[in-house]
Amino acid sequence: MIAKHTAGEQAFATSDKITSDSSACCERPFLLWPVSRREFYQTISVSVLLPLLWGIAVFGFRASLIILSTLLAAAVTHFLLARFTARGQLLTWNHTMAYAMICSGLTAPLVAWYWALAMGASVVILIWIAGLPGKQRFHIGLLVPLALTAILPLAGRWPVLVLDHLTIGDIGKAIPAQIYRWPQQSPRRGADAVLLPRPEQVIEQTLKQIGGDPTGLRSRIALRNMFALNLPSPPTLLLGGVPGRIGTVGIFAIIIAGLYLSYRHILPPDAWALFLIAVLAGLIFGPLSPQVLHHEFWQSIGGLWYLPPERAIALLLYELCSSDFLFASVFILALPGTLPIEPLARKVFLVLAGIAAALLHRMAIPLPPATTALLLLQPIAPALDMLLHRHSWLLD
Secondary structure, three states: OEOOOOOOOOOOOOOOOOOOOOOOOOOOOOOOOOOEHHHHHHHHHHHHHHHHHHHHHHHEHHHHHHHHHHHHHHHHHHHHHHHHOOHHHHOOHHHHHHHHHHHHHOOOOOOOHHHHHHHHHHHHHHHHHHOOOOOOOOOHHHHHHHHHHHHOOOOOEEEEEOHHHOOOOEOOOEEEOOOOOOOOOOOOOOOOEEEEEOHHHHHHHHHHHHOOOOOOHHHHHHHHHHHHHHOOOHHHHHHOOOOOOOOOOOHHHHHHHHHHHHHOOOOOHHHHHHHHHHHHHHHHHOEOOHHHOOOOHHHHEOHHHHOOHHHHHHHHHHHHHHOOHHHHHHHHHHOOOOOOOOHHHHHHHHHHHHHHHHHHHHOOOOOOHHHHHHHHHHHHHHHHHHHOOOOOHHHO
């Protein structure tokens, strides 16, 4: 059975009778290779597996326990609903597993396994209630990891396994690190991990400090200390040796997954690029800190312009790679129903979502900003399709 949707939950069918002599003023719609519904979600699940495996490598067996608990609870709940309810028979296995894997990627590695069980079951129940495959207008299952983040406040410093204990170590046996360093061996006997500040937390605190006077002496000292002592080196950042959510730290794995999904025509490359460009625009022109916005308005709005160019570029790189921007731009944009169908509506949606994600990040909300922005704007996608409807070239 051929699916009736693309990344925007609808594919345009072609026919051998359609010729290429369309009007020069009307551009044909961008056609995506149709894939079967099962293959569509299977491909997303396979691609999500790459950053999840890297998360297991840097966070150890506790991360694997969270992932397995989420998938097990989702599988059992799926089976029970499909077996004993008429509505549950509309659930599809690959759809359930894809959402469960994305939710586990958005989960902090410090969450207990029983919370992961509750998350996996809740994802399927919410999908069963209001988000059946092919009918969802909102990724309601993705609200579960956001709710879990909101109700489980976590410590400021998160653990990362030392290099000698990757995959097999216990992040529960962690000691604080004096400076940001991913050590080869544990600095203390019996410890498998080091507690490090999350890069987004360090950036938030520094921007709050320099927001009132980005060019002052104190601001220059704060920036120098941040880059020298409190942030990972660029190779460490790109290799994923940073504390964060299980699926968001493997930058290379996410990029490879995005290229794979683009190759399979599931993730539109232009959508991926436009969303990240909008995120960068929001970071460049957005306020440095909401705390000083009412005191130093012009210095806070677009405050990166006041920084030396090398500092501003480095800060943008750290911000883009240290939150869920890349993860959401690949996997949530690939899910059907995220994007509007009309080309212009899709562009407007992506720009709004990217800027909103950057602003939510600067506001330091305790939620993954890119995922939150996409979910908040998803309900307006049908309205954008209606407002920005383009006349079909088939009718000319």
